[in-house]
Amino acid sequence: MNAALDVIVVGGGIAGMAFATRLVDRNDQQPVRVRIFSKAAVEASNSFAAQGGVAAVMRLEDSFEQHIRDTMNVGAGRNDPDVVRLVVGEGPAMIRSMIDLGAHFDSDATGRLQLAREGGHSMARVVHHRDRTGEEIVRVLQARVRSSPHIEVIEPQRALDLLVEGEGTDRQCRGIRAMDLRSGDVMDHFASLVVLATGGAGQVYERTTNPIGATGDGVAMAIRADVDLRDMAFVQFHPTALHTTEPGPAFLISEAVRGAGARLSAPDGRPLMKAIHDMGDLAPRNVIARAIHREMQLTGSSHLWLDASPMGVARFAMEFPAIEKRCREMGIVAGRDRIPVVPAAHYMCGGIRTDDSGRTALKGLFALGECASSGLHGADRLASNSLLEALVIPKRAAGIVFTSAPIEKLRSSRPYRENWLSRRTSAIVTRALGSLRHAMSTHVGIIREEGGMLHTLCIIAMLERQIAPIWNRRRWSPELIDLRDLLVVARSITSAALAEPASMGAHYVEVK
Ligand SMILES: Cc1cc2nc3c(=O)[nH]c(=O)nc-3n(C[C@H](O)[C@H](O)[C@H](O)COP(=O)(O)OP(=O)(O)OC[C@H]3O[C@@H](n4cnc5c(N)ncnc54)[C@H](O)[C@@H]3O)c2cc1C
Known part of the structure; x- marks a missing residue:
């Protein structure tokens, strides 16, 4: 019997669950153990909130070419055309496979899928379950996760950082440091492969459709580990909340x-x-x-x-x-x-740079779903393409993991520190969160301007200085941990926006 491949997935939304279930389907190739670390129940994820549906070419009058064109038009041509072709091409088979797994999508009396039309689409092609499509896909995936003896969901656990060893081209991700949100204990957990599937970062703004857990943790962890990102300037605002x-x-x-x-x-x-x-x-x-x-x-x-x-x-x-x-x-x-x-x-179009199968620039690290940037979206995301991406790329990732991750004798988890959790949030942290969100919304939101963005970088630097001593005291409230990640993500969005002088897609700069 071969040694088991040990995988840590951070995030239990659609991307994380789709990856875990596709991977254990291949258990006959190589024994595998997947641990999904999640800081909150799946009901608190972006996936569960998704209303509209999944975009896919399901009718003869539609075509891959048109879906590709719509995706590239909305993305202002900044998309990776190969990734667009690939993801769009897998759409119909993915919808059929979700139906085979038990997903109910709305159909007419003859059993033909009903398709909705959303912004940027030249025709109706959004497969849906009423206005609760995310919840329906979560239901199907969660049942599979729960019934698999090879997947363990560990909750509520907040990943704080990636464990990286080695230098230069030998650098490799070896696991995660995570806090048990009940006991406050911080442990180091090791794995052959770490997959970040931590979702979006809408909480960096004052008004967002994202749930409170959308604090960009995976992106912040990747930045601290010096992993490449892409297209962070492009944040989609939904017109109608x-x-x-x-x-x-x-x-x-x-x-x-x-x-x-x-x-x-x-x-x-x-x-x-x-x-x-x-x-x-x-x-x-x-x-x-x-x-x-x-x-x-x-x-x-x-x-x-x-x-x-x-x-x-x-x-x-x-x-x-x-x-x-x-x-x-x-x-x-x-x-x-x-x-x-x-x-x-509403949606972070950029994220941790990956190839078309979720591989990042750091060995031993994959990224999937909204925290990743596969190149599909470019400068703005075509409506309902993200659930498609969160299903298609994880499937591909599961297909290549066995050749990408080393099977080796694993170190067992070890305590890092006991009880660093503080239930009390200091007023400074609450105020800092407010200031950050206000600056981001005013200066790095729907309409941007150079002076405002530079001013926001100063505010971020000031807030970082303010919270450093609180962080070093090692009594961390959940809000303080959020703030630490949000500051890193806000700096990344703002710096990326400043580096894009021309307006494009979701990034719009006004010249004063
Ligand atoms: C209101 C709303 C409606 C939407 N409608 C649509 C739609 O109709 N069609 C479409 O294609 N897209 C839609 N989207 C976007 C889409 O839902 C998301 O992009 C997609 O679900 C992201 O999936 P994910 O698995 O990457 O992230 P999520 O579903 O957000 O899951 C992230 C997971 O990571 C966990 N997590 C985060 N940080 C940590 C950490 N540090 N440690 C441990 N766990 C962590 C979270 O608890 C969560 O379980 C919508 C989004 C919203 C908010």
């Missing part, structure tokens, strides 16, 4: 609502997008988010309106039950009343 005054993640009004006929309107009732882009309300997200942002600045209003009345109340409730419910809680009858909407940080 529900406008409320409540704190916490912004609730998303899926683009599929506009795909089904809803229209954006200015405070005076004027249709917003008609005169701005020939795709109107289904223009690329960066175009619409900017148009809303400008209109809000011009009119001084806190939000614009989404008019879904062409759809009617019954159809809205049937196709978008989760959105209808959330609107109802606010006293809004969706499909009759206008819905107040505002842009919100």
Whole structure:
């Protein structure tokens, strides 16, 4: 019997689970043990929140060429064309394989998949499960994870850093340092291969559709380990989050609502997008988010309106039950009343640079899903391409792991420090988080300007100096750990944005 390949996956969203389940499917080639470290339950992931669906070419009237063209148009040509071709080409087979695994996607009476249309797509090609597609895919993958004797989910564990050994070209990732969020103990865990699948970083902004755990941890760990990144300047803002005054993640009004006929309107009732882009309300997200942002600045209003009345109340409730419910809680009858909407940080288009199979520049380290940059998205992400990527690239990664990772006798986990967790957050940390988010939203958000970005770098440096002594005291609250990672990610986004003088995709610079 061969020794088992020991793999640590950081992150239990769709990318992490898709990789783990595909890898153990190959257990007959080589015994394998996968440990998924996750800081929170999967219900708190971006994956679970995904509404719209998965983009794939599922009809004869559609074609790979058109899906590729739409992806490259939205990505402003910054995409890696080979990766785009590959991921788009695997779309239909991936959808069929998810159906075979038990996923229910909406279909008509004849069993034909119903496809929605979203921004930047030249036709309807988004496969969905009502407005809860992420939850449905999570359900299927989670059942497989739970039933596998070769996968262990270790939760709540927060990975803090990568363990890297060696120098120069011999550098290799050997494991992770992680904190048990219950006991506070910090341990070093070793593995033949580490896979980062930690999701996005929307929490670097004041208003985001991302859950509170989206703090860019994987990217921050990679930066501290000197691993290459790509395209960090490109942060997608979704045009239509529900406008409320409540704190916490912004609730998303899926683009599929506009795909089904809803229209954006200015405070005076004027249709917003008609005169701005020939795709109107289904223009690329960066175009619409900017148009809303400008209109809000011009009119001084806190939000614009989404008019879904062409759809009617019954159809809205049937196709978008989760959105209808959330609107109802606010006293809004969706499909009759206008819905107040505002842009919100939504998706990190860049990330840890990988090849088309998740390999990073550091030996022993893969990155998958939203924390990675495979080259698919370029300067902006085509709607519903991210779930496709989070399913396709992990499958490919699982296919090459056996030839990429050394099988060797592993060191067992060892304690690093006991109980470094503090339940109390200092007021300085809370204030610093607020200042960081405010600076990022004001200067490195939808519309950017050089002076503001330079000013933000100064604020980041000042906040880093402020928290250094608190960090060194070694009593870390979850908020302090978040702040440490968010500062690293914010610096990376801002520096990358400054290095991109020309506007492109989600990065828009105003010259003053
Ligand atoms: C509201 C919303 C709607 C969306 N709708 C769509 C859609 O319709 N179609 C589409 O294609 N995309 C959509 N997206 C984007 C898509 O959902 C995400 O890009 C994708 O799910 C990312 O999957 P992931 O596995 O990479 O990350 P996630 O699903 O975010 O999972 C990350 C995991 O890592 C864990 N983690 C993070 N840091 C650490 C750490 N330090 N230690 C341990 N664990 C850690 C988290 O707890 C979580 O389990 C949407 C996103 C949002 C927020």
